[in-house]
Amino acid sequence: MKFFFNLLLFVSSVCAFKYERLNKNDTVFVILDLQVGLFSIARDFDPIVYRNAIYAHAEMAKVFGTPVVITSSTQMGPNGPLPQDFLDMFPSAPFIQRPGQVNAWDNEDFRKAIEATGKKQIVMAGITTDVCTSFCALSMREAGYSVFLNAEASGTTTSFIRDISNARMQAAGVQILSTFAVLSELMRDWRDYPGAKEIFPYLDKYYPAYSMVARAHTGAIKNGTILAGEDLLH
Numbered sequence: 679m680k681f682f683f684n685l686l687l688f689v690s691s692v693c694a695f696k697y698e699r700l701n702k703n704d705t706v707f708v709i710l711d712l713q714v715g716l717f718s719i720a721r722d723f724d725p726i727v728y729r730n731a732i733y734a735h736a737e738m739a740k741v742f743g744t745p746v747v748i749t750s751s752t753q754m755g756p757n758g759p760l761p762q763d764f765l766d767m768f769p770s771a772p773f774i775q776r777p778g779q780v781n782a783w784d785n786e787d788f789r790k791a792i793e794a795t796g797k798k799q800i801v802m803a804g805i806t807t808d809v810c811t812s813f814c815a816l817s818m819r820e821a822g823y824s825v826f827l828n829a830e831a832s833g834t835t836t837s838f839i840r841d842i843s844n845a846r847m848q849a850a851g852v853q854i855l856s857t858f859a860v861l862s863e864l865m866r867d868w869r870d871y872p873g874a875k876e877i878f879p880y881l882d883k884y885y886p887a888y889s890m891v892a893r894a895h896t897g898a899i900k901n902g903t904i905l906a907g908e909d910l911l912h
């Protein structure tokens with residue numbers, strides 16, 4: 679009997695799922711090689727959508743006031759610089775220009791910059807998903823960090839390559855999230871700070887799918903009327 683009880687305990691402990699949520703107090707954002715040259719090989723998203731996504735990634739860190747670590751890979755070559763906007767957005771964030779290391783974790787200054795934040799949850803997005811992003815994410819997992827990939831802001835050449843790369847990271851315990859999921863998990867409650875008041879202007883810029891609903895809701899309350907037939911819809 680005791681044996682079966684212990685077996686049951688063992689099985690339930692193996693199967694138990696622990697939901698690790700993003701905690702804005704324990705998060706650092708990584709802007710990884712979102713460089714203007716590399717942008718041209720991020721072809722798994724429409725360029726307008728993808729440009730929006732990398733700005734959404736950076737600005738989310740600003741909304742939540744989390745620390746940011748910025749890095750670029752051999753930016754004197756074809757990879758090119760980062761959009762200046764990112765550097766202007768975070769003038770005091772550490773910016774590590776890697777002279778050659780493909781995996782940012784191979785660069786001591788980058789490792790030290792992450793360690794100096796004291797944060798254990800990494801929210802990252804990079805180009806390309808299969809190389810710079812995957813390599814760094816896997817190394818960070820090995821180093822004991824929790825890694826959350828903002829998958830919409832990570833780009834690569836094809837959706838096939840994106841999918842196998844995300845699967846590889848996922849197998850190493852990297853959580854693969856949409857931008858809206860990162861945002862909402864960090865916020866947790868509309869009544870918190872940052873909450874509805876700070877998040878709606880952000881959504882209007884980067885997630886109009888929801889802000890337009892909010893506009894419609896506002897319009898309806900301020901000066902709306904129920905049209906004939908609408909009241910038949912329950």
Ligand SMILES: *[C@@H]1O[C@H](CO)[C@@H](O)[C@H](O)[C@H]1NC(C)=O
Pocket residue numbers: 701702703
């Ligand atoms: C973050 O820290 C603040 C201030 O200490 C605290 O009120 C809040 O509950 C913390 N949030 C989370 C998600 O732990």
Ligand SMILES: *[C@@H]1O[C@H](CO)[C@@H](O)[C@H](O)[C@H]1NC(C)=O
Pocket residue numbers: 901
């Ligand atoms: C409110 O609705 C009425 C009727 O549709 C319209 O004439 C008026 O211009 C609206 N007012 C505002 C402030 O939108």
